[in-house]
Amino acid sequence: MPIQPRNDPTPDSSGRTFKMQRTASAVLYAVLVLVALYTARTFIPAVVWAAVIAIALWPAFGWLERRPFFRAHHIVLAVCLTAAIGLLFVVPFFVVAAQTINEAHDMLHWFHDVLRTGFPMPAFVEHLPMSSQISRWWQENLATPLDASPAVKNLHSATVVAMTRHFGGRVVHGFVIFGFMLMTLFFVFQAGSKLGQQLLSGSRRAFGAEGAAIVRRMAESVRSTVVGLVVVGLGEGALLGVAYMVTGVPHASLLGMLTAVAAMLPFCAPIVFLGSALWLLAQGSTVAAICVAVFGLIVVFVAEHFVRPVLIGGSARLPFLLVLFGILGGAETFGLIGLFIGPALMTILVVLWTDYVVERR
Numbered sequence: 001m002p003i004q005p006r007n008d009p010t011p012d013s014s015g016r017t018f019k020m021q022r023t024a025s026a027v028l029y030a031v032l033v034l035v036a037l038y039t040a041r042t043f044i045p046a047v048v049w050a051a052v053i054a055i056a057l058w059p060a061f062g063w064l065e066r067r068p069f070f071r072a073h074h075i076v077l078a079v080c081l082t083a084a085i086g087l088l089f090v091v092p093f094f095v096v097a098a099q100t101i102n103e104a105h106d107m108l109h110w111f112h113d114v115l116r117t118g119f120p121m122p123a124f125v126e127h128l129p130m131s132s133q134i135s136r137w138w139q140e141n142l143a144t145p146l147d148a149s150p151a152v153k154n155l156h157s158a159t160v161v162a163m164t165r166h167f168g169g170r171v172v173h174g175f176v177i178f179g180f181m182l183m184t185l186f187f188v189f190q191a192g193s194k195l196g197q198q199l200l201s202g203s204r205r206a207f208g209a210e211g212a213a214i215v216r217r218m219a220e221s222v223r224s225t226v227v228g229l230v231v232v233g234l235g236e237g238a239l240l241g242v243a244y245m246v247t248g249v250p251h252a253s254l255l256g257m258l259t260a261v262a263a264m265l266p267f268c269a270p271i272v273f274l275g276s277a278l279w280l281l282a283q284g285s286t287v288a289a290i291c292v293a294v295f296g297l298i299v300v301f302v303a304e305h306f307v308r309p310v311l312i313g314g315s316a317r318l319p320f321l322l323v324l325f326g327i328l329g330g331a332e333t334f335g336l337i338g339l340f341i342g343p344a345l346m347t348i349l350v351v352l353w354t355d356y357v358v359e360r361r
Helices: 011-039 041-065 068-072 074-102 104-117 123-127 131-141 157-191 193-247 252-263 269-282 286-316 320-360
Strands: none
Touching: 011 041, 041 068, 041 074, 041 157, 041 193, 041 320, 068 074, 074 157, 074 252, 157 193, 193 252, 193 269, 193 286, 193 320, 252 269, 269 286, 286 320
16 A cells, blocks of 8 residues: 655745744734724823833932832832822922912903003113014004904904813813823832833843843933933023022012923023013113023023033933934924933934944944
């Protein structure tokens, strides 16, 4: 009886089958990850904010995690850090809100007077270039009762209501994202250093040693960006707050806090201190107004051109131009979180360029 030949797969067919299975598995994994990200897309900003804050605090968190008390009570450390971060954001907001409520009566009285009589033209306008044209426009649009002013005739009540609803919706959405950010941050701190080790291990397994090194450089870039934006912003706010108090600007501490927040965004601090200088000028304090404006410009120039680029670009070894492109381009592309993502992407660009040049040599 003849023996039938066996249909055993050849080595080549086995290899092709294995490659097809690996490709199909990779496609399946990618599809599942994309579907999961699409499902949780509403909460991605909260996760990204939590990741940025965790990266910025990771060295301090690691030091606290190694303390004997927190080593035995790890959940206490997660609760304390999350609560501290929540208070760091919430307390200034409530301080500003309380100050606004205290001033609400005077502001409403001033607003009703302005609607009835209009804005009186400041005396310094007469000394400006083209003062006659500015005075004529001011008298026609702002010095008359605002109910009949051509400058505000398009601000109908329906428009104001729509704007108020939109603003209220954005505020509620911001609070929801903030709450989920704190929740995510708590679980990140609860996972502790194991999570960081798992992320580095996964990066090394997926992209090799070079990929893990890039991930580590990105984390360092995010950390240095947070330090550069926050620390420099607080420094500018403190210095200009002192200037407000010395020159007699009302609510100097509140304005100093607003200046610190604005200074965390590139080139936004002048909006606050130049507005304060204009208020002083309108009150007739010309010397004080000039002092606030000049001092603010000096502080911002030094901070934006010397201190901040060194803090942000120093550890990441980024040139000033790439730091500026990363901050401004990231903010334009991704919003506020782009302030921290942009320099990290510029870091990747520098690392890839450096590796390419080294390999070509």
